[in-house]
Amino acid sequence: MNSYLLFKSLHLIAVISWMAGLLYLPRIFVYHVENKHKKEATDIFEIMEKRLFFYIMRPAMIFSWVFGFILIYLNDLEIFSHLWFQIKIILLIFLSLYNDYLGRCLVSLKNSTNTKSAKFFRIINEIPTVILIIVVFLAIFKPI
Numbered sequence: 001m002n003s004y005l006l007f008k009s010l011h012l013i014a015v016i017s018w019m020a021g022l023l024y025l026p027r028i029f030v031y032h033v034e035n036k037h038k039k040e041a042t043d044i045f046e047i048m049e050k051r052l053f054f055y056i057m058r059p060a061m062i063f064s065w066v067f068g069f070i071l072i073y074l075n076d077l078e079i080f081s082h083l084w085f086q087i088k089i090i091l092l093i094f095l096s097l098y099n100d101y102l103g104r105c106l107v108s109l110k111n112s113t114n115t116k117s118a119k120f121f122r123i124i125n126e127i128p129t130v131i132l133i134i135v136v137f138l139a140i141f142k143p144i
Contacts, residue, residue: 004074011067014060019132021057022095025049025102026125032109033118042109049106061099068092083144091131091138098127 032045072079079085105121108114137143 004071007067007070007074011064011071014063014067017056018060018064018099019128021052021060022099022102022128023125025052025057025106026121028052029102029105029109029116029121030118030125033114033116033121036112036114046110049109053103053106057099057102061096065092065096082142084138084142087144088135088138091135095128095131098124 028045028049032042032049035041035045105114105116108116
């Protein structure tokens with residue numbers, strides 16, 4: 001079996017899992033904020049948020065980076081000299097920071113210290129979509 005294709009497949013599976021979480025967690029936050037006075041509902045949302053973040057998103061993010069670095073190693077480190085790749089890495093670092101920000105939001109919701117509105121979470125929910133589109137086009141077309 002071709003090791004490059006194996007790691008590329010594992011990388012794509014991890015990225016898809018991570019993106020699913022990045023797109024879904026803020027949506028759960030919206031429902032959590034909208035139901036903040038309903039204890040039963042917020043208890044359920046807290047369980048969902050915790051499981052999604054710690055059991056899916058964080059491992060998927062880590063695996064995305066690990067398999068991505070393996071792919072870089074298998075390809076050639078010279079890829080770092082390409083501007084499209086440098087932009088992609090910067091966007092992925094930003095996406096990782098966004099992931100950590102969502103983790104902090106999760107904690108503030110659990111501790112009832114959240115000051116963000118449901119509208120705020122609806123708006124930031126679009127961030128990973130925009131980054132995903134840019135990264136896919138950069139990776140496929142390698143325009144610069």
